[in-house]
Amino acid sequence: MRLATWNVNSIRARVDRIVDFAVREHIDVLAMQEIKCKVDQFPFDRFEEAGFHVEAHGFSQWNGVAIASREPVTDVRTAFPGMPGFEKGHTGTDAPLEARALGATVGGVEVWSLYVPNGRSLGDPHFFYKLEWLEALREYVSGTLASQPDLPLALVGDFNIAPTDADNGDPAVVQGFSTHVSPPEREAFAALESAGLHDVVRPLVPSGYTYWDYKQLRFPRNQGMRIDFILGSHAVADAVAGAAIHRDERKGEAPSDHVPVVVDLDFDDADDDDRPMIF
């Protein structure tokens, strides 16, 4: 299975480019973030013509997540248990939920397309929302892997955290002043790893960014950040056969400010085993 994640920054603004990529790169499952539309505005036809089924989750022009898959998906969920909401500075499980998580099972893998809250600025109510959201996610992962330690679980998406100093090349993002690089955010990311998730791309692609701001020549100057990740449980990590960050997708006409991150998973099951069995 070839699994990809991409913050597309509006599906309607660049659906051709996204479907072309998925077809050209033989993507089986594409998790998208920031589709920036309601479900009834999603261009399902464009994906279906290319052989994909799509699950989409969006309430408005903000946020929005989707999963396109060549095979049918099951167990679709539009939030993980305990996910907090946000409204006018108020956060918690009693606040309205935003469209930031979509879970589905495909090919035996529980995949979540995640758009972690931005945080806006240190000390902003949105910043505390971000930390609460990440803590609820960690609790879900801990509980799930405690009861099903061998579950192939993949958390993919825009985590809005640069986990190490090497993951931030944007001079406007400064330690002590900016979101994405603050100690509590990095601790929240590390806590996901402590809960049993592994960054399955970094071992194969040790450097490189996944996002460059549109402003001030950030891409030509390569002043980006690595904030988009594919995190997998041990069953996923053990199946990794390849990985790539498609930097070229930041070039050309009307790109997203993020690029796709891709991983090849080989579970060696009967589905993709067309070799003769020799005993």
Next chain:
DNA sequence: ATGCCTCACGAGGTGAGA
């Protein structure tokens, strides 16, 4: 050219992004 920000909403700026 990879080039000084883009998108949605809606009809003038505003909010959000990271």
